Structure formats: C-alpha cells, structure tokens
Amino acid sequence: MAERLKVHVDPDKCQGHARCKALAPELFELDEYGNAHAAGDGTVPPGLEDKAWLAKSNCPEIAIDVIEE
Amino acid sequence: MSDVSQPAAHPPVTDWVNDFDHTDPQWTDDPFPIWEELRAASPVVHTERFLGCYMPTTYEAVREIANDTEHFSSRRIIVRDVRPEIARNAAPPITSDPPVHKPAKQLLLPPFTPDAMKKLEPRMRAICNELIDGFIADGKVDAAARYSKYIPVQAIAHMLGIPESDSDLFINWIHMILELGIKDESKLLQAVQEMSDYFRAHIEERRSKPTDDLISYLMNAKDKEGQPLEESHVLGSLRLLLIAGIDTTWSAIGSSLWHLARTPADRERLIAEPSLIPTAVEELLRAYSPVTMAREVVKETTISGCPVKTGNMVLLSFPAANRDPKMFPDADKVVIDRRENRHAAFGLGIHRCVGSNLARMEMQVALEEWLKRIPDFVLDPAGTVTWSQGTVRGPRQLPILFGRAM
Numbered sequence: 001m002a003e004r005l006k007v008h009v010d011p012d013k014c015q016g017h018a019r020c021k022a023l024a025p026e027l028f029e030l031d032e033y034g035n036a037h038a039a040g041d042g043t044v045p046p047g048l049e050d051k052a053w054l055a056k057s058n059c060p061e062i063a064i065d066v067i068e069e
Numbered sequence: 070m071s072d073v074s075q076p077a078a079h080p081p082v083t084d085w086v087n088d089f090d091h092t093d094p095q096w097t098d099d100p101f102p103i104w105e106e107l108r109a110a111s112p113v114v115h116t117e118r119f120l121g122c123y124m125p126t127t128y129e130a131v132r133e134i135a136n137d138t139e140h141f142s143s144r145r146i147i148v149r150d151v152r153p154e155i156a157r158n159a160a161p162p163i164t165s166d167p168p169v170h171k172p173a174k175q176l177l178l179p180p181f182t183p184d185a186m187k188k189l190e191p192r193m194r195a196i197c198n199e200l201i202d203g204f205i206a207d208g209k210v211d212a213a214a215r216y217s218k219y220i221p222v223q224a225i226a227h228m229l230g231i232p233e234s235d236s237d238l239f240i241n242w243i244h245m246i247l248e249l250g251i252k253d254e255s256k257l258l259q260a261v262q263e264m265s266d267y268f269r270a271h272i273e274e275r276r277s278k279p280t281d282d283l284i285s286y287l288m289n290a291k292d293k294e295g296q297p298l299e300e301s302h303v304l305g306s307l308r309l310l311l312i313a314g315i316d317t318t319w320s321a322i323g324s325s326l327w328h329l330a331r332t333p334a335d336r337e338r339l340i341a342e343p344s345l346i347p348t349a350v351e352e353l354l355r356a357y358s359p360v361t362m363a364r365e366v367v368k369e370t371t372i373s374g375c376p377v378k379t380g381n382m383v384l385l386s387f388p389a390a391n392r393d394p395k396m397f398p399d400a401d402k403v404v405i406d407r408r409e410n411r412h413a414a415f416g417l418g419i420h421r422c423v424g425s426n427l428a429r430m431e432m433q434v435a436l437e438e439w440l441k442r443i444p445d446f447v448l449d450p451a452g453t454v455t456w457s458q459g460t461v462r463g464p465r466q467l468p469i470l471f472g473r474a475m
Contacts, residue, residue: 018182058351
C-alpha cells in the first residue's frame with residue numbers, strides 16, 4: 001500500500017498565490033516574496049497525503065507536483 | 070484640442086456574441102447568462118466597441134492570454150472608449166511588462182505576505198466590529214455602503230499610513246477611475262491628478278518625519294541598480310495600491326453577503342461550521358470574482374484556435390473563466406465546501422494580485438465577524454440591489470434586514 005509521497009513546487013510557475021501554504025502548512029514554506037517551496041526535502045509525512053493532493057489541486061498556476069516514490 | 074468632456078453613450082446590445090459590451094446594464098445586472106452564451110459561441114469573441122476588443126470566454130483561453138506576455142501587453146489595464154498615449158509609470162507593476170515588471174513587483178511583495186497579513190488581522194476585526202456597532206441597533210442596513218465598503222478602505226489606509234477619515238475621498242477617486250473613466254476621460258484624468266497631489270503631500274511630509282508605513286517603505290526602496298525609485302514610480306505604485314485595494318475587496322465582501330442573504334442553508338452551515346469559512350471564501354471568490362483585467366494585443370497570434378489582431382484590447386475576464394463548466398463541475402452553483410478550486414479570481418501568471426493575501430484575510434474576517442453578530446439576515450424586499458459597472462463587479466447598494474426587523 002501507501003507509497004511515499006513527495007511534493008515539489010516549480011519555482012518558474014509559482015506566482016505566490018500561497019494556496020498550498022494555507023491548505024498544507026506542514027508541507028510548504030514561503031520565501032520573503034511569498035513564493036512557495038516544499039518544506040525540507042518535500043517528503044510528505046504519513047497522514048498528510050490528503051493535504052498534499054489538496055494543495056496540488058488548488059494551485060492556480062499548476063506549479064505543484066506530487067511524486068509517488 | 071479634442072473634446073473630452075462628453076462621455077460616450079453606448080447603444081444597447083442586441084447581439085451579444087458579435088457586439089458585446091461589459092458596460093451594458095444587462096451585463097452589469099446579471100452577466101452570467103451572457104457569458105454562457107458567449108462561451109457557447111466561441112472561446113474568444115470580438116466586439117467593435119471600445120475601438121476593437123476581444124474577450125476570452127473559457128478558462129483555458131484566459132490562462133493562455135494571462136501567461137503570454139509576448140503577444141499581450143499589460144500597459145493598458147482597463148477596457149475603455151479611448152486609448153490615450155501610455156503614461157510612464159502609470160501604476161507599476163500592474164501596468165509593467167517584462168523585463169521591468171519583476172523588480173517592480175518584488176518591491177511590493179514582502180509587505181503583503183500571509184505572515185504580514187496575520188499581524189493586521191486584529192485591526193481588521195476591530196474595524197469590522199466598529200462598523201457593525203454603527204448599525205446593529207437599527208435592524209437594517211445597506212451592507213455595501215456601511216459595511217463592505219469601509220473594510221478594505223480602512224485596511225489599505227492603515228497600511229499606507231493615510232487617514233482612514235479620508236475614505237470617502239478615496240472611494241470617489243476609484244469610482245471616477247474604474248467606472249466613470251471607462252467612458253469619460255476627463256473624470257479619470259482628474260482623479261489621477263488629485264490622487265497624485267494627495268500622495269505628493271504625504272511624501273513631502275515624510276521627508277522630515279519618516280514613518281513606518283507603505284509610503285515610507287516605497288520612498289526608501291531601491292531599484293535593481295541600488296538607486297532610489299523615481300518619484301513617478303513611487304506615485305504610480307501608491308495610486309495602484311489605493312485603487313486596487315479598495316473596491317475589489319469591497320465588492321467581494323458585498324457579493325458574499327448578498328449570496329448569504331439569499332441562501333439560508335449556506336449561512337446556517339457557516340455558523341455551525343466556522344472552520345469552513347476559508348473554503349467558502351474561495352468558492353465565493355470563484356463564483357462572484359470581482360475583477361476583470363485587460364490586455365492589449367501587441368503581436369498577432371492565435372488563442373484556442375482564434376486569430377487575434379494587434380491594436381485590439383482584451384477583456385481578460387477572470388470571472389467568466391471561473392464559470393467555465395469544463396474547469397469547474399457545477400460551475401454555475403455555489404458549493405461552499407468545494408475542495409478542488411483552482412479559481413483565477415486573483416489573476417494568473419506574473420500579474421497575480423499583490424494584495425490577494427490581504428483580500429482573503431479581509432473577506433474571512435468580515436464574514437466571521439458579521440456572522441457572529443448578525444447570524445440571520447435577508448435582502449430587504451423594499452430595497453434594490455445595484456451593481457457596479459465595468460472593471461470591478463460588486464453590489465453598490467445592498468439593503469439588508471436582520472434581527473427584529475425581519
């Protein structure tokens with residue numbers, strides 16, 4: 001069952017809508033301009049998979065990838 | 070000298086697909102069926118009005134244009150009857166194209182991050198409650214004129230460090246620029262002039278007495294060569310923050326209250342489940358997106374298979390994109406717990422609204438504080454709801470009954 005998930009934000013696509021940070025604050029961080037990147041190496045801790053998918057499906061710029069490893 | 074004193078009259082629209090007009094009263098009152106008709110006809114429609122203007126009707130076509138800075142310029146951001154010469158530093162960064170856009174935008178981003186907005190939240194709650202105190206004993210209120218209007222204006226005045234008591238002055242300038250200015254150049258020029266004079270006086274004052282606000286922040290900002298910004302740039306950005314900060318969020322809060330006044334089931338659910346408010350705010354933003362921006366075609370291209378020619382404006386309707394059923398199941402329904410909501414209410418691409426985090430916070434706080442104190446309310450059947458014209462859509466009169474008056 002559950003593969004490990006990793007989140008990734010494409011820095012060229014991110015425009016700082018910050019939806020990912022609002023929906024999954026454990027998985028994303030914002031820089032001083034409000035642009036997002038994955039927290040740590042992007043590994044999604046068990047139990048937060050749903051938040052990872054939610055962040056992906058709400059990013060207006062389609063900048064987030066959820067990678068199944 | 071050309072006569073700019075007479076605003077143009079627009080004949081009523083009879084053929085929406087080939088002759089659309091976003092200032093027509095039918096569109097202003099209820100644009101949703103019109104967008105459906107246009108979308109069914111083509112992903113991009115055209116009108117000869119406004120000296121030639123396209124409108125993408127699908128989410129995909131809107132996204133394509135918003136991300137294409139080669140063929141579409143942001144130098145003109147309102148679809149109007151005239152195309153005067155481009156003013157330098159009109160309202161950077163929203164009127165800027167690459168490569169000058171990015172450094173101008175980066176200057177404004179740090180004061181508007183979600184963390185910066187968190188610090189403002191207590192002040193916002195106080196503002197909302199002070200406003201409610203002013204009418205709660207009456208049992209009725211024009212919620213647009215006495216509540217939603219003053220929340221964003223006081224917030225941005227607070228951030229800019231200008232007196233909240235000048236709010237009516239700001240609201241009048243914005244009305245002149247975003248509504249009357251579409252058809253009447255003289256009104257727009259007058260408002261821009263008065264705003265510039267107003268901000269120049271504040272800049273002058275801060276030279277001897279620096280403050281901790283956005284005016285001082287921009288006065289002290291450096292460009293990418295490490296030089297202070299030109300005064301025209303500082304003034305342009307200050308005008309932008311004031312214009313963009315006010316009737317956009319005023320409209321979004323007003324439309325949300327309008328929806329809740331007419332939809333008791335949604336109201337009751339939000340009262341029972343206040344943690345759903347942020348999700349509901351996103352859906353209200355999707356369904357009643359206030360802001361339509363513009364682009365100018367500067368190089369011929371094709372959008373969703375439709376050729377577009379240079380010299381035409383583009384009515385970049387994020388609100389119409391947000392009603393595209395290909396993108397959103399049940400796009401015409403307000404689903405306050407909609408989980409997947411990639412809406413474009415704050416724009417897409419490099420011109421994403423700088424104030425989106427502020428607007429979201431204001432909307433959440435405005436609804437939370439209202440619902441806490443006025444859980445039951447309805448539209449006043451004796452009154453009339455009126456909607457703004459053109460660039461920003463929202464109720465301008467929103468008569469509401471509550472409590473004993475219901």
